[in-house]
Amino acid sequence: MSLKTRILGLAALLIIAAGTASWLAYRALSEDIIERWGQQVAEIQVRYDSARLLQSLEREIGLARQMARSSTLIQWAQSPEDPALENQAIRQMESFRSNFRDNSYFVALRSNGHYYYNNASNDYAGDQFRYVLSPDKPDDAWFFQLIEEGRDFHLNVNPDTELGVTKLWIDVLMRDADNNIVGMVGTGLNLDDFLQDIVDIGQDGITTLFVDYNGAIQLYRDRNYIDFATIIKPEGQKNTVDLLFDDPQDKQQILGMLQMLKQRNGEDGAVESGFVSVDGRKHLAGVAFLPAIGWFEITLLDLNTLIPRSYLWPLVAVFLVSLLVTLVLFHQIIQSRILRPVISLEEAVHRLRDGRFDLPYLPKPDNEIGRLVDHFEKMSHSLQDTTRELEQKVAHRTEELQRLARVDALTGLKNRRGLDEVMNEEIQRAEREQKGFGLLWLDIDYFKAINDSQGHQAGDEILCRVALWLKAAIRPYDHPGRWGGDEFVVLLSPCDAATLEQIACRIRASVEQESQRTGTSVTISVGGYFCRPGEDLDALLRNADQALYEAKRNGRNRVCIRTAAGEAIHPA
Numbered sequence: 001m002s003l004k005t006r007i008l009g010l011a012a013l014l015i016i017a018a019g020t021a022s023w024l025a026y027r028a029l030s031e032d033i034i035e036r037w038g039q040q041v042a043e044i045q046v047r048y049d050s051a052r053l054l055q056s057l058e059r060e061i062g063l064a065r066q067m068a069r070s071s072t073l074i075q076w077a078q079s080p081e082d083p084a085l086e087n088q089a090i091r092q093m094e095s096f097r098s099n100f101r102d103n104s105y106f107v108a109l110r111s112n113g114h115y116y117y118n119n120a121s122n123d124y125a126g127d128q129f130r131y132v133l134s135p136d137k138p139d140d141a142w143f144f145q146l147i148e149e150g151r152d153f154h155l156n157v158n159p160d161t162e163l164g165v166t167k168l169w170i171d172v173l174m175r176d177a178d179n180n181i182v183g184m185v186g187t188g189l190n191l192d193d194f195l196q197d198i199v200d201i202g203q204d205g206i207t208t209l210f211v212d213y214n215g216a217i218q219l220y221r222d223r224n225y226i227d228f229a230t231i232i233k234p235e236g237q238k239n240t241v242d243l244l245f246d247d248p249q250d251k252q253q254i255l256g257m258l259q260m261l262k263q264r265n266g267e268d269g270a271v272e273s274g275f276v277s278v279d280g281r282k283h284l285a286g287v288a289f290l291p292a293i294g295w296f297e298i299t300l301l302d303l304n305t306l307i308p309r310s311y312l313w314p315l316v317a318v319f320l321v322s323l324l325v326t327l328v329l330f331h332q333i334i335q336s337r338i339l340r341p342v343i344s345l346e347e348a349v350h351r352l353r354d355g356r357f358d359l360p361y362l363p364k365p366d367n368e369i370g371r372l373v374d375h376f377e378k379m380s381h382s383l384q385d386t387t388r389e390l391e392q393k394v395a396h397r398t399e400e401l402q403r404l405a406r407v408d409a410l411t412g413l414k415n416r417r418g419l420d421e422v423m424n425e426e427i428q429r430a431e432r433e434q435k436g437f438g439l440l441w442l443d444i445d446y447f448k449a450i451n452d453s454q455g456h457q458a459g460d461e462i463l464c465r466v467a468l469w470l471k472a473a474i475r476p477y478d479h480p481g482r483w484g485g486d487e488f489v490v491l492l493s494p495c496d497a498a499t500l501e502q503i504a505c506r507i508r509a510s511v512e513q514e515s516q517r518t519g520t521s522v523t524i525s526v527g528g529y530f531c532r533p534g535e536d537l538d539a540l541l542r543n544a545d546q547a548l549y550e551a552k553r554n555g556r557n558r559v560c561i562r563t564a565a566g567e568a569i570h571p572a
């Protein structure tokens, strides 16, 4: 796997891990924020709904209480048979009717159970006495129950079968000066209108309901859940608030909240809240106690409706785009700062390994890799210089070795190989130019005897001296060489037969004369051959050797020139 794949893979893994962690943290945090927000909203909503209910009821309750305190009504309730008092009382009732919001009222007298009622359309004008309440009729049980309990004020949601209306009734007991209950007065609010105004207000995700002191549902948008005439029902048969919840824990929680708020008796507008499940959806429930009417107000907030998850999608999109941009930027940075320089460096190392110094362009980022590239470049330049220097040295050495391979170590003249080369070149030149050249073959006379008598060292010295005298006796452009042992060869070019002979004689004479001055007299025999174009090396050497042999045979210390015709010339 390439470095790029690994780095990008690792980066992707890290970013995904960090992204997942951030996402989980974000979810937990956002849920926490939503919950906190929901709790505050629930508390505000509960207070707002409570205030709305109380606001709409307060005036009606106040009027009902005022009505219950009316001396005219109390007096009449004590003497209901008195027609004058009844007339006054009915006038009084009618004046209250016009003030009640529903423009309706009821008055029920304890002594005779007479029930008076008139409605907004004044249907019962002059006929306000509607019927007689009876303890034996279940529909009238509310009246007798409230009197028995002695509750001065009560709200009651109840259908009145006699009148054919279902209302939220405000019931207030009427007492005489001795605090004896003499009757009950009040008004009713149209349940449908009230539910529409206060409860079913059409806010998506917000459900409001009111329950009485015992948890029985009094006001709820679904009338099927309302516990009508709750006061006369025995415990266990009431539609209590826990009916709305499926989970037993939620039921317990809500009932616990009611209990707690009861104990606190609505102090400082206390609100309790908690999460419950309604119809399979998570809701935040806010509960407040309304001591003025003895009811609880419950608000259920469906947080998924109020803040749907789709609200978070733009955030998710921003998060994903940021993740992608981060990955692309990371790729670009890694590419330009690390990968590209490393790949170029690898290519450069490959070339250098193969002995090539034409390095590719090497980017140098301002980091460790850039410094590494810089070091590598300097190292490569230094290597290139060293290599060039080494190559030059090797070339010099090779040249020197080649030269030494053609030089005789003792005399410094050409050796046999060096002589072979110049002779071959000269044979080719002769053939090319059709001009001959001369070859002299020299041998020191009785050299063995010198060696034997004076030693090998002295023999070497004589060989060196002969070489010097030889060089001095020839022309600068002639090629002297040592063939081996005490034998020397001189190639003369350009040359003719006369020159050949002349130089041969000069050499011989020079050696003889010069050696005499050294104390050790030495003579040489010289064989010479003038080579014609077209002759090969063998013929050249053979003829020169034969000429030398001839010179030796004829007494040594002499010159013998051999011609192409095979005749030997012995100059004086």
Ligand SMILES: Nc1nc2c(ncn2[C@@H]2O[C@H](COP(=O)(O)OP(=O)(O)OP(=O)(O)O)[C@@H](O)[C@H]2O)c(=O)[nH]1
Pocket (backbone or CB within 6 Å): 443, 444, 445, 446, 447, 448, 449, 451, 455, 456, 457, 458, 459, 460, 463, 484, 485, 486, 552, 556
């Ligand atoms: N000191 C010395 N002696 C050498 C060297 N190479 C060969 N010799 C000796 O040179 C002598 C050559 O002898 P020859 O050429 O055969 O005979 P010569 O004594 O010169 O007699 P002629 O050539 O017949 O006059 C031998 O004794 C070799 O050992 C050398 O490099 N140094």
